[in-house]
Amino acid sequence: AQSVTQPDIHITVSEGASLELRCNYSYGATPYLFWYVQSPGQGLQLLLKYFSGDTLVQGIKGFEAEFKRSQSSFNLRKPSVHWSDAAEYFCAVSGGYNKLIFGAGTRLAVHP
């Protein structure tokens, strides 16, 4: 069955610190992987996606993610977090045109 696991429900970091949000997936075919960010009461914004090719993917707002097939992981990273990065982050997987399956989300808090 298709599934996405985000082990960390809440993460708190200090502004300027590095960040890594974990994502593990289970998918029977070639996965298409996504990271989205959602601010309170808002819709979703795509941070980055992986379809094929280079396993290190660069996204918007200084985020990057690395696809590791052997670990079924697609962790999101940012070298230096800004206060404006505080939000909910969702990892998601699909097979291309198929339904998108979301993880439970990780709520990021940023301390000044």
Added chain:
Amino acid sequence: GAVVSQHPSRVICKSGTSVKIECRSLDFQATTMFWYRQFPKQSLMLMATSNEGSKATYEQGVEKDKFLINHASLTLSTLTVTSAHPEDSSFYICSAPLGPQSGGYTFGSGTRLTVV
């Protein structure tokens, strides 16, 4: 880029009434539309998949008679919450697949439904 316009953005209705949410693809044809529901501080849960000209496919546990989905044209998909109750209060989001070459998926901006 491909845009899905979702309306209304917020709606408050009385318990027992019905509410219709519309998602229009503005600059492309959406053969398929996914409908998600998001309760506060939770993830997006897929409710159903609508395909133009055919019956929607509902996820397990979603009442098809309560959440009516219509996809009568390639640019319009609607979700009607019938006989709404306070427990139906949620954030509803539609999404259309664009395919890997076009960036994956486009999302509506969401509808905040409050049933009083």
